[in-house]
Amino acid sequence: MAEITLTSDVTWSGEGVRSTANIRDKQVVIDEPQALGGTDQGPNPVELLLSCLGGCLNVVITSFAEKFGVQIDHLHIHVEGDIDPDGFTGKNPQVRPGVLGIRYHIDIESPSPSDKVQALLQHVEKVCPIKDTLSGVPVRVV
């Protein structure tokens, strides 16, 4: 299959730092808590990034479950990431502006044999698009 190009169009609300991302016919509000100059009407970008990873793991697990002979009764993914505000504020030039590290934990309830569940999760580790992207992707302004 050829490459496909996906898009998002983000427009500033005019108030504080809040924006709305328009993705096809869907909208997501992105904001910051009031302590960071926001109006707290949506997740902040880092929280949304963690959600992308969890959502993508969820898509891949549920997409491949049948192929691996795994029935899923319940699936929950906790994702957390660390950031040091001294990085992006410029207070400490030794600290990167971005996320320092991300951890996730998958809770899966399944009546299927645990070796099948493990095989599914190992496959997911390898092919999850967002996990792979977070190992580094070229980003450029045009």
Add this chain to the structure above:
Amino acid sequence: MAEITLTSDVTWSGEGVRSTANIRDKQVVIDEPQALGGTDQGPNPVELLLSCLGGCLNVVITSFAEKFGVQIDHLHIHVEGDIDPDGFTGKNPQVRPGVLGIRYHIDIESPSPSDKVQALLQHVEKVCPIKDTLSGVPVRVV
């Protein structure tokens, strides 16, 4: 300032590949179009990743505008990313599962001198947390 840890909790809906990310008191639905086994009730994870980048650029631009003496009348950020489904489906092992490349374009309407606008945008390039994170971040399962 010490590191802070942000979280997202993603729960499978039980239907198709759709999940809901719970971030503090906010919720974001993540899904896929019907052609990809979804119910098309939300953006997919890659679209959400592009939105994170646009939303983060928006936060940083609007946060630093005053410091750089820039008034913003209108701000819009278009983000696009390429992916080849043959990667994550495993059809072509030469293709990475993740996003191949991301491009963004910033439209800013401002009555301020263009050199001030350019200085602001150059600063944003350096300190945008999501842009920096996309250069690579350690991700591990726990």
